[in-house]
Amino acid sequence: MNTDSTPLPERVRPRTLDDVIGQRKLIGPTGALRRAIQAGRLPSMILWGPPGVGKTTLALLLAEAVKRPFVALSAINSGVKEIRDVLSRPSGMFPPVVFIDEIHRFNKSQQDALLGAVEKGQITLIGATTENPSFEVNSALLSRCQVYILEALSRDELIQVVDRAIAQDAFLQSKKIRVESYDALLRLSGGDGRKLLNLLELVASAHVSSESLVITDEGVTTVAQQNIARYDKSGEQHYDIISAFIKSLRGSDPNAALYWMARMIVAGEDPVFIARRMLILASEDIGNANPTAMIMASEAVQAIRAIGMPEGRIILSQVAVYLATSPKSNASYVAIDDAIALAEQTAHLPVPLHLRNAPTKIMKQIGYGKEYEYAHAYEGNFVPLNFLPDELKGHKLYEPGQNAREAEIRRSLQKWWGDWYGY
Numbered sequence: 001m002n003t004d005s006t007p008l009p010e011r012v013r014p015r016t017l018d019d020v021i022g023q024r025k026l027i028g029p030t031g032a033l034r035r036a037i038q039a040g041r042l043p044s045m046i047l048w049g050p051p052g053v054g055k056t057t058l059a060l061l062l063a064e065a066v067k068r069p070f071v072a073l074s075a076i077n078s079g080v081k082e083i084r085d086v087l088s089r090p091s092g093m094f095p096p097v098v099f100i101d102e103i104h105r106f107n108k109s110q111q112d113a114l115l116g117a118v119e120k121g122q123i124t125l126i127g128a129t130t131e132n133p134s135f136e137v138n139s140a141l142l143s144r145c146q147v148y149i150l151e152a153l154s155r156d157e158l159i160q161v162v163d164r165a166i167a168q169d170a171f172l173q174s175k176k177i178r179v180e181s182y183d184a185l186l187r188l189s190g191g192d193g194r195k196l197l198n199l200l201e202l203v204a205s206a207h208v209s210s211e212s213l214v215i216t217d218e219g220v221t222t223v224a225q226q227n228i229a230r231y232d233k234s235g236e237q238h239y240d241i242i243s244a245f246i247k248s249l250r251g252s253d254p255n256a257a258l259y260w261m262a263r264m265i266v267a268g269e270d271p272v273f274i275a276r277r278m279l280i281l282a283s284e285d286i287g288n289a290n291p292t293a294m295i296m297a298s299e300a301v302q303a304i305r306a307i308g309m310p311e312g313r314i315i316l317s318q319v320a321v322y323l324a325t326s327p328k329s330n331a332s333y334v335a336i337d338d339a340i341a342l343a344e345q346t347a348h349l350p351v352p353l354h355l356r357n358a359p360t361k362i363m364k365q366i367g368y369g370k371e372y373e374y375a376h377a378y379e380g381n382f383v384p385l386n387f388l389p390d391e392l393k394g395h396k397l398y399e400p401g402q403n404a405r406e407a408e409i410r411r412s413l414q415k416w417w418g419d420w421y422g423y
Helices: 032-038 055-065 080-088 108-120 155-168 170-174 183-189 193-206 217-227 236-250 254-266 271-289 292-307 312-324 331-345 361-365 404-422
Strands: 045-048 070-074 097-101 124-129 146-149
Touching (some): 055 070, 055 124, 070 080, 080 108, 097 108, 155 170, 155 193, 183 193, 236 254, 236 271, 236 312, 254 271, 254 312, 271 292, 271 331, 292 312
Parallel strands (some): 097 124
């Protein structure tokens, strides 16, 4: 039994930059961050990379390397008040390193609270994110930070993580561990070093025999299935639940949609991710049956970024119910896929002469733009004219859906193009 309640990832956390496994491009002998600290400099930065590659460890070791105070905040639990509390503390001769995990979850006002301090040199900011900072970090704050990309740990590096933990940790040593196969450990942890160590400790804790522990794929899988949480933001359950959510919206069931969305919220899913998926659905599955759905979903993405959670749950709920109860049409989605398939087959077809631009005299002489009819010169702002390559004349791609809004579109198309396209 392990009497130390400190999690294994913390017990074996690297103590120096040389102990860090991976990220040689950044902290190797010629790495950008290695050169910076050797020069006694530490710029404000954003560390962008997948989960469990050492962003928190790297931030802590960088602060230690330049002998700066280190303050850690989490974007999940901290707000503007906590940021201002940190900024109001006396900093002494050297500004503190303020590390903010999951900085992409900070809303605009929270990020703005950091901007002045970074600009004035009151703090050195290190933000960690798994999301593209170009989309998730305010441009003003991003322009004052260096962005460093952390790479996923390779298979060999992940094996090094396991082997070093077994060699260093007293609890694991007491189990006399021999690893027969690493495959299940690596597969179930999905490249996340922290998750890998937690799984290793879980397997070791489940072994109560006094005999040495032989780690096999079968044994690891059995323990994992009994203990690993049902929802994992980077695992299969994540994709299953978002799939159930989208299918519930598409199926016009607001009750089921709210339930699956609540499951994601409770599990700590990024609310912007949920809003983005609703934005895609608004176009793919509702489209012109209710064009306002696209506006609602787009505004939800911006609103969630502006106010964050927990208030953002109200906006997510409103938009989910609106989308679920809207009329549905995938006509535009089907049309663009059919158009792309047709374009790939007919990319050799030329643009008809009457549709070509004629900016020069010689182009006009050879027929560019000739016989083009200007729609606004005709009654109803319409004149029947072939706008496709001649070989594709009359090829219909868009078929309006069966709903009130697209029924109006169908009537207009029948009036304009009934005989031409067969509406």
